[in-house]
Amino acid sequence: MTKNAGKPGRRGKNGAAADEALRLGPLADFIGFYLRLAQEASFQAFARRVREYQMRPGRFAVLALIGENPGISQTALSRAAGRDKSTLTPALNDLVRRALVKRRRVASDRRSYALSLTAKGERLLSELTFHARAHDRMLDELVGIEHKAEFIRALRRLALV
């Protein structure tokens, strides 16, 4: 009998969690607990998938939202992305530095910027969207395609809290 004291359940490097050997207590019934685990796991999986592009889910969402809404302001973008506007400042600085996004001053309101993608940004967005679709198809399968619609409706309701 060799060791297996604190034997962890198998799981890749960053075992998502829920080692069956451990007691979860009340956490076992909490939506919030699993929501965090699921979000983090999905986040990491996407980050790994597009690592070569130096992109993470947050940046991708920003790029996608600008692509869909050219001319959008940073504040409107922050609301759509569900992030504080102050969070977007460094993110956009990075995207502008990488020549993926253009910031244009608006004549009618000199406080705000009109954001749009560069040609390079458009190209990158296309590639990333391809990977994102593949990623989300994987999530679809885990959720079960027959449950997807209700699953997303539930998430949307939760997002409005």
Add this chain to the structure above:
Amino acid sequence: MTKNAGKPGRRGKNGAAADEALRLGPLADFIGFYLRLAQEASFQAFARRVREYQMRPGRFAVLALIGENPGISQTALSRAAGRDKSTLTPALNDLVRRALVKRRRVASDRRSYALSLTAKGERLLSELTFHARAHDRMLDELVGIEHKAEFIRALRRLALV
């Protein structure tokens, strides 16, 4: 025609997102996108609810897991909580400093600690669990109690990615 390009919809301070006025494009179908919004919203709501205790969901989960598994090591705890072990070092330092958690050296393996709650930690955990149950009942309602079981099963599958 006055412009109303970036017209934001109404939403509390930190509008969760999904402004109907904005185009979401492919994001509209991505589970990952809504997963992040829902997780963040639920996180913030819980943090607001227990603000007076200076606790956030991460700390609560740590406390709850130690409470359920006295003697657990930091590495096992990190797996159960779905966090990197290095993330737990400062969190546990804080909980120990606040006299909520005890770190005990293990004779059989002097590398590791055996974590447990202090009496004060137990009392706080009880109070927090009360709030957490109330919080999660609110989430239950948003998800729809008849969908909860399937919803959590889906999240658990996602967490294993």
Add this chain to the structure above:
DNA sequence: TTAGGGTAGTTTGAATACCAACAATCAACC
């Protein structure tokens, strides 16, 4: 024309997260 209040974006500070690298320790093998 100017005073007031509201809005856009930035800055700063505190949390929280991952990862890689490290010292100490353990375990297994020869």
Add this chain to the structure above:
DNA sequence: GGTTGATTGTTGGTATTCAAACTACCCTAA
């Protein structure tokens, strides 16, 4: 006994987040 490889927890570096305070600007009303 001694070498080798794995594991435990910490440290340091980087990234991301929110919230509050700030500047610059807009708009309305007197």
